[in-house]
Amino acid sequence: MNALNKSKLWANLKSKYSIYMVLLALFLVSWLANENFVSGENLKNISTQISVGTILAFGQTILIISGMLDLSSASVLALAGVLSVSAYKMTGSLVIAFLVAILVGVLCNVLNGLMVTKFKAPPFIATLAMMTMARGAALMYTNGQNIYQIGDYVVFGQGRILGLPAPIIFMIGLLVLTWYLLKHTVFGRSVYAIGGNEEAANASGINVNKVKMRAFIINGIFVGIAGVLFMSRINGGMPNGAIGYEFKALTAAVIGGTSFTGGIGTASGTLAGAFIVGFLDNIMVLIGVNSYLQQIVRGAIIALAVIYDIWAKTKKTKLKLGNVESK
Amino acid sequence: MNLDIKLRVSNVEKFFPGVKALDKINFAVRKGTVHVICGENGAGKSTLMKVINGIYKQDAGQILIDEKVVDIKNPIEARSLGISMIFQELNYMPEMTIEESLFVGNWPKDRYGKVDWKEIRKRTLQLLEKENLNYAPETKIKDLTVSDIQMLEILKAISYNSDIIIMDEPTSAITQKEVEVLFKKINELTKRGTCVIYISHKMDEIFRIADEITVFRDGCVVDSRPKEDYDMETVITQMVGRKVESIFQKEDIEIGEQVLQVYGLTDAAKFKNINFQVCKGEIVGFAGLMGAGRTEVMRALFGLDEYQAGEVLIKGKKVNIRNVRDSIDQKIVMLSEDRRRFGIIPVRSVRENVSLSSLKKFIYKGRLHAEIENQTVADLCKKMNVKTPSYETSIEALSGGNQQKVILSKWMVTDPDILILDEPTRGIDVGAKHEIYKLMTMLTKQGKAVIMVSSELPELIMMCDRIYVMAKGEITGMLKRDEFTQEKIMAYATAIRAQ
Ligand SMILES: Nc1ncnc2c1ncn2[C@@H]1O[C@H](COP(=O)(O)OP(=O)(O)OP(=O)(O)O)[C@@H](O)[C@H]1O
Ligand SMILES: [Mg+2]
Numbered sequence: 001m002n003a004l005n006k007s008k009l010w011a012n013l014k015s016k017y018s019i020y021m022v023l024l025a026l027f028l029v030s031w032l033a034n035e036n037f038v039s040g041e042n043l044k045n046i047s048t049q050i051s052v053g054t055i056l057a058f059g060q061t062i063l064i065i066s067g068m069l070d071l072s073s074a075s076v077l078a079l080a081g082v083l084s085v086s087a088y089k090m091t092g093s094l095v096i097a098f099l100v101a102i103l104v105g106v107l108c109n110v111l112n113g114l115m116v117t118k119f120k121a122p123p124f125i126a127t128l129a130m131m132t133m134a135r136g137a138a139l140m141y142t143n144g145q146n147i148y149q150i151g152d153y154v155v156f157g158q159g160r161i162l163g164l165p166a167p168i169i170f171m172i173g174l175l176v177l178t179w180y181l182l183k184h185t186v187f188g189r190s191v192y193a194i195g196g197n198e199e200a201a202n203a204s205g206i207n208v209n210k211v212k213m214r215a216f217i218i219n220g221i222f223v224g225i226a227g228v229l230f231m232s233r234i235n236g237g238m239p240n241g242a243i244g245y246e247f248k249a250l251t252a253a254v255i256g257g258t259s260f261t262g263g264i265g266t267a268s269g270t271l272a273g274a275f276i277v278g279f280l281d282n283i284m285v286l287i288g289v290n291s292y293l294q295q296i297v298r299g300a301i302i303a304l305a306v307i308y309d310i311w312a313k314t315k316k317t318k319l320k321l322g323n324v325e326s327k
Numbered sequence: 328m329n330l331d332i333k334l335r336v337s338n339v340e341k342f343f344p345g346v347k348a349l350d351k352i353n354f355a356v357r358k359g360t361v362h363v364i365c366g367e368n369g370a371g372k373s374t375l376m377k378v379i380n381g382i383y384k385q386d387a388g389q390i391l392i393d394e395k396v397v398d399i400k401n402p403i404e405a406r407s408l409g410i411s412m413i414f415q416e417l418n419y420m421p422e423m424t425i426e427e428s429l430f431v432g433n434w435p436k437d438r439y440g441k442v443d444w445k446e447i448r449k450r451t452l453q454l455l456e457k458e459n460l461n462y463a464p465e466t467k468i469k470d471l472t473v474s475d476i477q478m479l480e481i482l483k484a485i486s487y488n489s490d491i492i493i494m495d496e497p498t499s500a501i502t503q504k505e506v507e508v509l510f511k512k513i514n515e516l517t518k519r520g521t522c523v524i525y526i527s528h529k530m531d532e533i534f535r536i537a538d539e540i541t542v543f544r545d546g547c548v549v550d551s552r553p554k555e556d557y558d559m560e561t562v563i564t565q566m567v568g569r570k571v572e573s574i575f576q577k578e579d580i581e582i583g584e585q586v587l588q589v590y591g592l593t594d595a596a597k598f599k600n601i602n603f604q605v606c607k608g609e610i611v612g613f614a615g616l617m618g619a620g621r622t623e624v625m626r627a628l629f630g631l632d633e634y635q636a637g638e639v640l641i642k643g644k645k646v647n648i649r650n651v652r653d654s655i656d657q658k659i660v661m662l663s664e665d666r667r668r669f670g671i672i673p674v675r676s677v678r679e680n681v682s683l684s685s686l687k688k689f690i691y692k693g694r695l696h697a698e699i700e701n702q703t704v705a706d707l708c709k710k711m712n713v714k715t716p717s718y719e720t721s722i723e724a725l726s727g728g729n730q731q732k733v734i735l736s737k738w739m740v741t742d743p744d745i746l747i748l749d750e751p752t753r754g755i756d757v758g759a760k761h762e763i764y765k766l767m768t769m770l771t772k773q774g775k776a777v778i779m780v781s782s783e784l785p786e787l788i789m790m791c792d793r794i795y796v797m798a799k800g801e802i803t804g805m806l807k808r809d810e811f812t813q814e815k816i817m818a819y820a821t822a823i824r825a826q
């Protein structure tokens with residue numbers, strides 16, 4: 001019986017916390033590799049740098065768990081961002097500017113949601129279409145020009161709250177929100193159920209379309225906020241900004257253990273995934289890794305994460321590890 | 328050494344986190360015999376079969392084929408060693424066509440190494456024709472009935488010409504007619520020297536088909552003997568570890584007013600003009616052959632499918648049920664016959680599966696309250712006798728019968744008035760069957776109404792107050808308890824009116 005308990009405990013530890021152990025290991029190795037890594041300033045920088053991508057990743061996490069994804073998040077971020085900047089320049093109100101970004105994010109995602117729920121388009125295709133349209137709209141609105149001189153708008157991305165850079169606070173706030181939604185609400189449970197088995201979720205009385213729509217709307221809010229932070233951090237409304245961020249977000253989610261087959265994933269896992277990428281990027285710069293090589297390493301990490309995901313899953317069907325709480 | 332022995336299992340053990348699923352299993356299968364394995368839900372039958380088929384690796388012990396130790400790493404190796412398996416949990420790919428699924432992993436190639444679709448088409452047509460299955464080869468699997476999917480799985484496993492064929496509850500989803508076909512096939516197979524390992528919870532079947540019987544309990548072999556040395560009572564007693572009545576005594580329960588009335592329910596393609604009533608405290612059966620439209624009617628009633636015409640009244644009031652939520656709110660629930668597709672959320676825990684349909688009940692101060700939820704889940708699972716290492720275990724890790732109990736628990740949490748049970752005892756052991764009958768009795772005592780769809784006539788006859796019989800999408804007859812006979816039901820089911 002003792003051996004049994006031990007194997008159970010170990011299986012739980014391995015399955016539940018492996019991603020955090022990887023993060024810890026990476027942290028320690030980076031520490032040894034370069035003494036500048038563990039300075040308060042550097043860690044703060046890393047956190048600020050990953051914040052926008054991580055906020056997008058929280059939205060992706062919810063979507064991926066329910067068996068969907070959002071390829072349009074970076075383009076919608078750009079559209080929401082430039083419109084928000086421009087609204088600020090017109091009205092001078094930070095509140096209105098903030099609300100405009102969220103509104104745009106939500107509207108685009110309502111369209112995504114409609115395509116997926118009403119017209120039964122696969123999320124991949126629906127959001128691919130939105131990705132192209134939103135980027136086009138951002139470029140058309142700005143005529144392809146960056147909007148400069150954004151004045152006080154920079155407080156969102158460059159101001160401080162409680163002594164910490166504001167984006168970090170936003171990231172933490174949305175982490176808590178995502179965690180709460182997934183763990184403590186009917187919505188969150190429904191998200192896991194739909195990703196796990198959509199037909200069974202429907203036959204259990206879950207309104208699948210409504211939940212999917214809500215997932216997109218929440219994603220839209222996150223994308224809007226990310227838009228404000230991004231533009232504010234780079235001092236301008238850039239219609240060509242944040243290109244490739246949707247993949248950064250997907251990467252963080254996948255490395256964090258969100259499974260593309262649906263039904264599995266957590267907010268904290270995604271945060272850990274984002275930090276793994278962030279630490280890695282940072283340490284490669286600190287120790288002077290060739291920038292092309294950096295890209296190769298980044299790609300390899302994704303491949304490893306996916307291989308691990310699949311390996312863990314086949315092992316799971318072979319061994320059916322007890323706990324499903326996180327991974 | 329006995330040269331007759333084809334497969335031998337020696338001291339095999341298998342651990343899962345928190346459970347010892349197999350404990351020093353020893354048994355042997357002789358050439359050309361049907362070896363039946365019986366045991367309660369969770370006894371370890373499927374686990375052993377999966378070890379033999381290379382899906383699980385045993386933690387200790389050996390598998391021997393022709394008295395030589397073999398190391399079976401995966402199902403493909405198993406197949407090359409002459410082992411094939413029909414799985415208990417139908418694991419089909421809904422979007423595949425019949426011909427694709429028949430040859431998956433085993434595609435005939437032309438001389439350029441390309442998949443030979445012409446050949447596949449030819450062989451599929453031959454097979455479908457030979458087996459009297461009326462489908463086009465390009466039909467998608469999701470458009471077949473569960474019973475035909477199961478039949479295809481059986482035919483596929485047989486088509487590999489294996490020496491050892493493992494059948495894990497092959498008849499839990501097929502009708503009597505197809506059972507006969509299967510038994511004929513098994514006879515042909517054993518004549519050729521193939522051995523068949525056969526798992527089932529249906530006692531009458533077991534005694535018809537077995538040469539030898541091995542009884543499992545809690546991961547151990549209790550006993551193994553030729554059929555002639557066994558009788559039903561002994562098998563059941565060995566399985567359960569105590570005496571169980573082999574027939575269930577229906578209790579007299581007062582029948583109240585009508586709670587559900589259905590008039591003229593019609594859906595052009597599936598059923599037409601369905602009229603029936605169900606009363607408080609009543610168990611109403613639905614009999615019919617596979618494909619008679621019973622499941623379809625129930626799905627429409629439950630809000631899973633739309634229907635074109637008809638009225639549904641609950642407690643005398645007309646209701647308009649458009650989706651499952653409406654139905655649950657009207658206190659109607661339905662246990663689906665296809666547990667894998669419409670029942671379980673595989674990657675999630677037992678707890679989450681049980682609470683899924685009643686999440687609102689666990690909200691306290693705006694959030695899901697873990698304690699209320701855990702308490703409710705634990706209480707029900709105990710009441711329903713669900714065997715699971717913990718409530719956080721993923722439901723996939725449970726034995727088939729226990730998954731069924733989890734889904735039943737899910738519906739019990741919603742506190743329904745009308746329960747539609749579509750094949751509720753499918754894949755469930757004798758003891759658990761009795762528990763389900765008891766549960767039905769208890770529910771009707773509380774004034775609830777039960778609709779029971781079943782392909783097992785003895786069970787319907789034993790449990791029901793009235794039985795409606797369907798054929799080709801219509802209700803062809805209704806029988807009261809004192810009129811029940813298998814012959815009458817079958818006459819209606821084949822749409823030849825008795826009287
Ligand atoms: N992948 C797994 N992970 C953890 N536990 C498992 C796994 N598969 C089976 N078990 C456990 O092992 C035991 C044996 O299960 P098994 O599926 O072999 O039962 P069974 O005899 O086939 O039952 P049934 O008649 O219900 O199909 C059960 O307690 C079950 O919960
Ligand atoms: Mg089994």
